[in-house]
Structure formats: C-alpha cells, structure tokens
Amino acid sequence: MDLRLVLKNIWQKWKKFWELISYIITKALLCIMYYTVFTLYGLVAKLMRKDLLDLKMEDNVVSYWKEKEKIEEETYKQY
Amino acid sequence: MYILGISCYYHDAAAVLMKEGKIVAAAQEERFTRKKHDDCFPANAIKFCLAHEGITSRQLDYVGFYDKPLVKFDRILETFISVAPKGVRFFMLAMPIWLQKKLWIKDLIKTELEYDGEIIFTEHHQSHAASAFFASPFEDAAILTVDGVGEWTTTSYGYGSGNKITLTHEIKFPHSLGLLYSAFTQYLGFKVNSGEQHHRDIAMSIQRVTEEAMLRMVNHLYDETGQKNLCMAGGVALNSVANGRIIRETPFENVFIQPAAGDAGGGRRNNIYLV
Numbered sequence: 001m002d003l004r005l006v007l008k009n010i011w012q013k014w015k016k017f018w019e020l021i022s023y024i025i026t027k028a029l030l031c032i033m034y035y036t037v038f039t040l041y042g043l044v045a046k047l048m049r050k051d052l053l054d055l056k057m058e059d060n061v062v063s064y065w066k067e068k069e070k071i072e073e074e075t076y077k078q079y
Numbered sequence: 080m081y082i083l084g085i086s087c088y089y090h091d092a093a094a095v096l097m098k099e100g101k102i103v104a105a106a107q108e109e110r111f112t113r114k115k116h117d118d119c120f121p122a123n124a125i126k127f128c129l130a131h132e133g134i135t136s137r138q139l140d141y142v143g144f145y146d147k148p149l150v151k152f153d154r155i156l157e158t159f160i161s162v163a164p165k166g167v168r169f170f171m172l173a174m175p176i177w178l179q180k181k182l183w184i185k186d187l188i189k190t191e192l193e194y195d196g197e198i199i200f201t202e203h204h205q206s207h208a209a210s211a212f213f214a215s216p217f218e219d220a221a222i223l224t225v226d227g228v229g230e231w232t233t234t235s236y237g238y239g240s241g242n243k244i245t246l247t248h249e250i251k252f253p254h255s256l257g258l259l260y261s262a263f264t265q266y267l268g269f270k271v272n273s274g275e276q277h278h279r280d281i282a283m284s285i286q287r288v289t290e291e292a293m294l295r296m297v298n299h300l301y302d303e304t305g306q307k308n309l310c311m312a313g314g315v316a317l318n319s320v321a322n323g324r325i326i327r328e329t330p331f332e333n334v335f336i337q338p339a340a341g342d343a344g345g346g347r348r349n350n351i352y353l354v
Contacts (some may be wrong), residue, residue, distance in 0.1 A: 079149035
C-alpha cells in the first residue's frame, strides 16, 4: 500500500476530527454565553421595564411613524 | 472615476460598477453560482463587472457597501437580549457568521479584491432612497422606502430635491411590512423570498394587508409632503399589485419605482448615493 495515501487518509480524518471538536466547542461556548450574558441582561432589562424593541402598543397614538434622528452622515464608518 | 458597489451576506448578493456616474456593468451572484438568492461574497459578479470594463480592482476609486454592519449587529444583539432565553438556536447559527465574516467586512473586501482604497458604508434606507430618486426623471419628489429590515429602519419616507435627499420619518425593527410577509412565508413552511405563491388563500390575505398598509403610507406621505411625484424603493416596492393600486388610488400624479428595488440593487443604490 502507498504510504503517502495512508498518511493523507489519516491527515484528512485528523482534520475532520478537530473540525468536529471546534464545532462542538463553538456551539457550547455560544450556548453558555447566551444563557448567561444575554439572558441575564434581558432579565434585568425586563425587570427595569425597558422596551428595547419598542413593542408596547400605546393608547391614543395618532401615528407610529418616528421622526428620524438627525445623524451626521459618516459614510467612511461602519456605524 | 470608477465606483464598485457591493451587497452581500443577507440575500441576493450583487455587484455594480459605475464610471463617471453611469452604470457600466451590474450582475447578481446567483447568475454565476446557480444558487437562488445566493448571499455569499459576490466574487464572480465583481469579476464580471471589472472584466466588462477591462479594469482591475486597483483602478477603482471607491468601493461601497450597501449598509452599516455594526449598526445591524447592534440591532441583532438587542433583539437577542429582548427574546432571551428563547432564540438560542438562531443565536448559535447567526453568531459564527457575524464573528467570522460580517464584522470584518472591510478587511474581507480589501483581501478579496486586493484593493487598498476607501470603502464607503451607506445607510441602508438612505441608499434605497437615493437609488429611487436620483434615477428618477423628477427634480422634486416624495420618497418612500419599504423593505424587510436594513440596520434598524424597516420603512422610511422623506423628500428629494435636486441633488439632496432628506428622510424625515421612519419605522424601526421589528415593525416591518416586509418581515410580516416573510413571517407568513416561514410559518407556512416555505422558503422566504421564494415560496409564497404555493398557499393561495393565505398569500392572498397577506397580499391584501400589504396593499392596504402601502396605500395608507403613501396617502400619509402625500399629506405630509404635498408633492405630486413619488419615488419608491425597497423589496416591498417590488409588489406590483400594490404599486398598481398606488398609481390608481392615491393622489400622486407620477410614480417611479426603481427596477432593482430590492437588495440585489444594493450595490447600485450605494453607488448612486456616492456619486
């Protein structure tokens, strides 16, 4: 059997294995982050009655159009 | 002066090249990759545009991107905070793409294009408005942009005069006519932006709601601006049935709708605004 082919095969499997590990670690870290940082932050916001997405329907509202905030156009910036 | 406009990483990736304020080449990535609504970096579309004009990326004066990624990221994070602990599955899907690609779009463009010049980021609805008004035959017009979502804005209106655009009002995410349409599509189990027509009764209902909402918006815009000309852009402005009703049932005398009103026209919008 060609040694080069054997080594190539092992190398491919080795890479696949670590891809799987990195996938699992990434998902686990993101999951932990979501249930700690994001959920806690969200909970505090809810307790403080902050409506981050402006979801509350208000009574006696004539229009839901909001005046656009006047921001100096900075096209070179990503924000 | 050459300006290359790029839109990608949401849906309908595309590129457009302008020379001295005129479009010389434009292409959507899906035409090369044969993947419907392909959202990947439009390398093939850019290659086509540059080859069509016989130039290299080093001859570009500006490259424009169709929105402001960091503002969009802020909206996504705030949405997750608002819905947590729900939404973890989508968070795990979205974050790797944001952290690997979308947050580094500037570097990515420079690397992919081998380009060292300026990269410009225009606000999503501002560029929608520019694409409609500056391409229209009007000197003055009311402008309405309606789509799923840009950074935070989903709908905006204002007016254009000469070479100036002023957007005065907006509706922000999650309140969105375009996303309402998409939500129904997803609820029915179809692919967003593609499969709406398969479930006729519900599609008809949501279509009727869309038409009524559009008519109200346009009538409100007429009352606010008093203009006789109307320019519209954004994905929802491609709803031809609603557009027909706007032409027939609202007081606007002339209506101009940008042909590539959706995000595939993002590069074009961007370029027109920069010019």
